[in-house]
Amino acid sequence: MVWPKTRKRRWRLVVLLNRKDPANPRFVVLGSTDPTLHGHKLIDLYAARFQIEFLFRDSKQFTGLLDCQARAASALDFHCNASLASWKQCHFNERLLDVCMEKFALAPTWVKNHACYDELRTYGAIAA
Numbered sequence: 001m002v003w004p005k006t007r008k009r010r011w012r013l014v015v016l017l018n019r020k021d022p023a024n025p026r027f028v029v030l031g032s033t034d035p036t037l038h039g040h041k042l043i044d045l046y047a048a049r050f051q052i053e054f055l056f057r058d059s060k061q062f063t064g065l066l067d068c069q070a071r072a073a074s075a076l077d078f079h080c081n082a083s084l085a086s087w088k089q090c091h092f093n094e095r096l097l098d099v100c101m102e103k104f105a106l107a108p109t110w111v112k113n114h115a116c117y118d119e120l121r122t123y124g125a126i127a128a
Contacts, residue, residue, distance in 0.1 A: 001035060010035040014042050086125035093121050 018026040
């Protein structure tokens with residue numbers, strides 16, 4: 001926990017240290033304005049945020065919205081196609097789960113609140 005004077009509120013900070021190369025250790029500092037957020041949850045949220053930003057940023061140029069970091073056409077095509085394939089796979093899985101719920105007369109709230117629902121929904125996605 002830190003309290004920067006300029007922000008006038010508590011921040012939760014998490015420092016990740018990579019010690020694979022002892023001569024050159026690397027670290028990343030993650031921060032949140034929610035002081036009640038657990039450190040492990042902050043890491044999970046950051047990982048999800050990074051994947052979403054990476055796919056969106058690299059697909060922008062392909063769709064003609066804005067320039068992005070990648071310049072090679074093959075890299076842009078790969079990331080846009082991976083994002084689209086993952087999106088299609090997730091929607092296909094959701095539809096399949098809906099059909100199974102209908103056929104077996106399962107309560108949708110029970111199925112969707114199950115711990116494995118998100119895992120089944122994203123099964124087979126390249127970059128979920």
